[in-house]
Amino acid sequence: xxxxxxxxxxxxxxxxxxxxxxxxxxxxxxxxxxxxxxxxxxxxxxxxxxxxxxxxxxxxxxxxxxxxxxxxxxxxxxxxxxxxxxxxxxxxxxxxxxxxxxxxxxxxxxxxxxxxxxxxxxxxxxxxxxxxxxxxxxxxxx
Numbered sequence: 777x778x779x780x781x782x783x784x785x786x787x788x789x790x791x792x793x794x795x796x797x798x799x800x801x802x803x804x805x806x807x808x809x810x811x812x813x814x815x816x817x818x819x820x821x822x823x824x825x826x827x828x829x830x831x832x833x834x835x836x837x838x839x840x841x842x843x844x845x846x847x848x849x850x851x852x853x854x855x856x857x858x859x860x861x862x863x864x865x866x867x868x869x870x871x872x873x874x875x876x877x878x879x880x881x882x883x884x885x886x887x888x889x890x891x892x893x894x895x896x897x898x899x900x901x902x903x904x905x906x907x908x909x910x911x912x913x914x915x916x917x918x
Contacts, residue, residue, distance in 0.1 A: 793872055802849075862902060
């Protein structure tokens with residue numbers, strides 16, 4: 777954990793930007809019942825029932841030093857989508873020698889995903905753009 781705190785404390789360097797990445801599943805839901813309209817003195821009332829309309833995955837990256845954010849939505853959360861997002865994200869930093877990446881250690885969050893979905897030469901080039909930093913899987917209690 778100290779390593780990550782050290783990274784966050786470093787001064788901004790456009791040659792080595794720090795980017796945090798994560799993704800989350802989202803459930804697409806629709807209304808089943810029309811909510812009751814608000815009236816003076818009455819808050820909007822809504823029923824808890826909903827209709828399932830599928831799901832998607834939201835891929836997000838954030839650069840703490842500048843506040844810049846990048847978001848893409850994919851139908852699935854797999855190594856293929858991770859690779860596509862990392863290709864997109866590295867294009868946002870053409871001046872960077874290496875991008876310091878902070879992410880969790882989900883099985884698809886590794887260079888292996890690049891090699892599974894790109895030719896070896898492209899996978900290697902993409903892998904070399906990143907400095908991999910993983911969040912701890914469990915915090916240790918003192």
